[in-house]
Amino acid sequence: MMKLNLALAAFLFCSPAGAADESPANALLVIPSERTVFDRKFQDFLEKNGAKLLHSHPPSVFVGYIPRELDKRLNEEFGALVYRDKVDDWSSFARYGENAVFAVNAWNKRFVEDPPEAPLVVSSKVQQVGRKRDALKLTWNEVMKATAYRLQVSADEAFDSIGLETVLARNSYSLVPAFWKDGVYYWRVAGIMTLNTGEMKEGAYSEIYSFAISKPSKAPGARLAAPPVQAKSRVKGKPLSWASPVSFKYYHLQLSETADFEAPLLDVFTDTCTYKLSGLPVKRDTPYYMRVMGSDGAAAGSWSETSEVIVEAPGPIVKDTRTFKRKK
Numbered sequence: 482m483m484k485l486n487l488a489l490a491a492f493l494f495c496s497p498a499g500a501a502d503e504s505p506a507n508a509l510l511v512i513p514s515e516r517t518v519f520d521r522k523f524q525d526f527l528e529k530n531g532a533k534l535l536h537s538h539p540p541s542v543f544v545g546y547i548p549r550e551l552d553k554r555l556n557e558e559f560g561a562l563v564y565r566d567k568v569d570d571w572s573s574f575a576r577y578g579e580n581a582v583f584a585v586n587a588w589n590k591r592f593v594e595d596p597p598e599a600p601l602v603v604s605s606k607v608q609q610v611g612r613k614r615d616a617l618k619l620t621w622n623e624v625m626k627a628t629a630y631r632l633q634v635s636a637d638e639a640f641d642s643i644g645l646e647t648v649l650a651r652n653s654y655s656l657v658p659a660f661w662k663d664g665v666y667y668w669r670v671a672g673i674m675t676l677n678t679g680e681m682k683e684g685a686y687s688e689i690y691s692f693a694i695s696k697p698s699k700a701p702g703a704r705l706a707a708p709p710v711q712a713k714s715r716v717k718g719k720p721l722s723w724a725s726p727v728s729f730k731y732y733h734l735q736l737s738e739t740a741d742f743e744a745p746l747l748d749v750f751t752d753t754c755t756y757k758l759s760g761l762p763v764k765r766d767t768p769y770y771m772r773v774m775g776s777d778g779a780a781a782g783s784w785s786e787t788s789e790v791i792v793e794a795p796g797p798i799v800k801d802t803r804t805f806k807r808k809k
Contacts, residue, residue: 538584624672650760705782729775
């Protein structure tokens, strides 16, 4: 067994699969045959497809970075099994020895032990907030380990059609009735956890709550103009913003990965020309699409033109003069 361990260590150290790499471990790999790991064809397969074995638990269990599209091929060509979630059936690993059981135990610690609980609504009575208490605020309790929340609003209690869906960094949401039609709406929210693997996992939705919108009748006035936006902009270390020479009381902002805005990542309301993106799962240096609608507090205008937005990755700290002393 010691010779086998040394051979496996040599394989991991000398091959590209074991070289130091920033790719996070995202899979538990089981190889039924002890000889497969030394097969040149298997090693070449890993190298050519960007897979890396980072930790070995000989003779058959490994933890490493394996692109998802390789799962089926690894099984068909080498009889290997790839696990990406928490392993519930430990008995199937006993046949591979104590090291395999230890590997499963260590792997399972990477995941949230219990399913995340659904958020509880702080109060079923929607708060009225804003300059003239003309905005509504939905609030729910924080969920342990949640890094964000997904909110859905629908005119349909069964949520067969979603009127609004957005990701939020905090456990509250303000909406402005001026942008909505009169009627009864239903809402629910779920916590979003970030696992140690970097993957996002959503918890269960809360119970369904409702609110009603009934705006006072108002004589039709001049149609509100669409807010002007830049055709392209880049954001780095500051809130998302848009110029507005026209003074609107509120804005409806959407940020989407696609220009058709069918499934916006962000669908929010604000009383300023800015919105903070910190805490939201926004990809860096990736094009997004933004549009804005204005309101005078009673009625809403039309959508602006589409603006392409790129959120740049933060740069290195300039003139970082800190020094570190080596411990003796």
